[in-house]
Amino acid sequence: MSAAPISDFRSDTVTKPTPAMRRAMAEAEVGDDVYGEDPTIARLEARTAELLGFPAALFVPTGSMGNQIALRVHARPGTEVIVEARSHVFHYEMGAMAALSGLLPRPVFGPGGRMPEAEAEAWVRPESVYYLPRTSLVCLENTHNFAGGTVLPRAAVEEVLALARRKGLAVHVDGARLWNAAAALRVSEASLVAGVDSVMVCFSKGLRAPVGSAVAGSEAFVAEARRARKLFGGGMRQAGVLAAAALVALEDERGRLAEDHARLARLARELAGVRGVSVDPESFPTNILIVDLDARVWGSANDALGKLRTRGILAGAAGPASVRLVTHADVGDADVDRCVAAFRESAGMS
Ligand SMILES: Cc1ncc(COP(=O)(O)O)c(C=O)c1O
Structure with missing residues (x-):
């Protein structure tokens, strides 16, 4: 008797790699990436940076690690990070920003997962008061998972960028599903993240790769991110077998x-x-x-x-x-x- 069919709507993370991915994995040219010697990872990082409009990108094992690396690089211990109250980085990452980097989340609720710019501004700590913690960073999530895959249009990002410039804050985008936001808005991924300090994207969700995410930003950001990745135990060796699947994901699955x-x-x-x-x-x-x-x-x-x-x-x-x-x-x-x-x-x- 054959088993009854199952339709799995739990998450886009349950997707299995395609035959093209499996072929690319089997044939991937690899090297030790901790020595900077994996050519397939180098190609994936270059292609990801190009698609996102940043000078550089870094392959990381998971989206959570990518977010936590970005926070670690942007913010000094004891500073506050303004996050949307239902964001992944606050709600689902096990207090990692506190546990790993000594950061204090300042959650603000935004309808539809948007960052409520006026409320965020009210929470930016005044530099003039020496006994308050400093605010270091604002995190955005696009698409917003818990709010139901909602999309942050460019105008919403612009508002937060303007606030960040006024107040001297960094902006990080959790773009685990930035690909979906770009597809829904029919714009490029780069246009949604232009001007932010860093973005994390996942290859392992709707794009179907079995493993992997990336963080992108300036050359200086990525150099620091590489150190933080090693600190968090994410330095990988012949992970070109994974990057090969992610490269196929980028070319075949976004459309x-x-x-x-x-x-x-x-x-x-x-x-x-x-x-x-x-x-x-x-x-x-x-x-x-x-x-x-x-x-x-x-x-x-x-x-x-x-x-x-x-x-x-x-x-x-x-x-x-x-x-x-x-x-x-x-x-x-x-x-x-x-x-x-x-x-x-x-x-x-x-
Ligand atoms: C919005 C968002 N950010 C980050 C992550 C973390 O990705 P990972 O499961 O690869 O750590 C997820 C995972 O579902 C997510 O939905």
């Missing part, structure tokens, strides 16, 4: 992300008609959808996940009464149909 977004938009529209589900499809412009559930129909989010699981749909909880669904290359139109049917059946509609 495909609009398909994930279109599937998500359809999923959102169809789920909006299901009993006990509330969702505004307009609020989810990329590949992450969060639906709120009426407890009288669904019970808790965990109850809902159980009902969906028995119908072959894997999703994640986004709160006590909300469920998160993510589209990616390994879920197609038939998976979206199956997901909608599973919601309808679970809600007693068919």
